[in-house]
Amino acid sequence: MSALRQAFPRVPGVWQSARSRQSWAPVRRFSSSPVAQANWGFVGLGQMGYPMARNLRAKIPATDSITIYDINESATSQFVEEASSTGPGAGVTIAKSLQDVSRASDTVITMLPQPKHVQAVYKEFIEGGLDKTNPRLFIDCSTIDVKTSLEVGSSIRALGHDFVDAPVSGGVVGATAATLTFMLGASDSALVKAQPILEKMGRRVIHMGEPGTGIVGKLANNYLLAMNNVATAEAMNFGIKLGLDAKKLASLINCSTGKCWPSEVNNPVPDVIESAPSSRGYQGGFGVSLMAKDLKLAIAAADLAGAKLILAEPARKLYEDAEVHDDCKGKDFSVVYKYLQLTGK
Known part of the structure; x- marks a missing residue:
């Protein structure tokens, strides 16, 4: 039994989808070929999230769309203005609510300051009704506590969607230059989906192991x-x-x-x-x-x-x-x- 399972044995639904490991595995390389993807969501346009979202938009097809949300309306307005001035790229829409993001997107990336913000955002996603016939991938890049990440991930997976923890290293400079290192906690099946997406915003994706290990x-x-x-x-x-x-x-x-x-x-x-x-x-x-x-x-x-x-x-x-x-x-x-x-x- 892993240390995470011993520390959090009562978090429901966390471990069923993650393969038990004898040790934390080093990075495993999967194909980084483009993912057939049309609708993206990004929540949290702070010092880190803004340049990450900008790099994502620049590297997805112009036929795709990206829906953004932040409580700071000036940040979302600036993002749209910048996008329109940089020429061709994925279309950008400012969501009126968090529920609009989850409904409009196949992949949702969150970059938030505190555990309470992550809890509140994902609660809104869930209460907005996540269609089980359209499985989504949720990637949380926030640095929060392990327990909160496991609980949020469990609630998302229970509805038939994927959730991975993918905090980053590299700071604002790395976020701007798309040279971030992502520390990923994910099942193998979710890893295959998440890795090529994260590589659009960073240089390295290190699969640490099962859910929660990215945070650790x-x-x-x-x-x-x-x-x-x-x-x-x-x-x-x-x-x-x-x-x-x-x-x-x-x-x-x-x-x-x-x-x-x-x-x-x-x-x-x-x-x-x-x-x-x-x-x-x-x-x-x-x-x-x-x-x-x-x-x-x-x-x-x-x-x-x-x-x-x-x-x-x-x-x-x-x-x-x-x-x-x-x-x-x-x-x-x-x-x-x-x-x-x-x-x-």
Whole structure:
């Protein structure tokens, strides 16, 4: 029995459609040839969802249609305006309700901020009446807790439709460039359908295993990212305070064993990496509030599995403190370096 089945034995309908595995399988390649598809739905046009939907529209046939929905009406209006100005492509329709999305689409992709949003959106889909004679594929790319994902997926599959969890790594830059990595939790049959779709918005699709394992993979990755970011901020702060030049220190780290994504690409010290959020006032990138959320989700998942995370609690407190600080809130998660400066820590 897998760890997920042991942790969530009472979530009804989750495991019947997923093959039991002795271990989590590495990526298995399936054909990425175009899927015969005409009607698409996309819910959630935030910092990540907007460029993902834009790339999807650009790579599906012009004869297809895509129905979009977001509570931010300016985002949907901007999407339609941009689509009309970029020349031929799939037709875009703004849905008046979530139920309009599920009724109009054969494949629906959701990219939402919090578990409560995922629950609310899929409740609307279900209450809108999902025609069992027209099986749909639902792909949730949100980073949420495992339990919510399993429960939502179970409710969708119980109605005869497919649901996969496919959270992403790569940030806004990856979403814009269509270089995202998708961590996919899906049955083998759903994988065959979902993989070529996800490849329109990203570079890699890694099948982690049965439903829920995509979320687990994402939380494990983001836990490591959160720790690396804190460690990079502390190491840079430590070296600079003892007189080292910031760029020289970063150069040393990035050709030595301390090298990591926060040191090389997203360095938290302003003007070390020109393209990093820290060099533009910590604007853009992956929000500190989102990292605080993902860290809390990782801690909760680890608790369920009985996995000890020794560094988790002090890091959680640091991110949460930075999240509410007037000079740090709303900024990229690398702003923890600025928080250390501001608080003298």
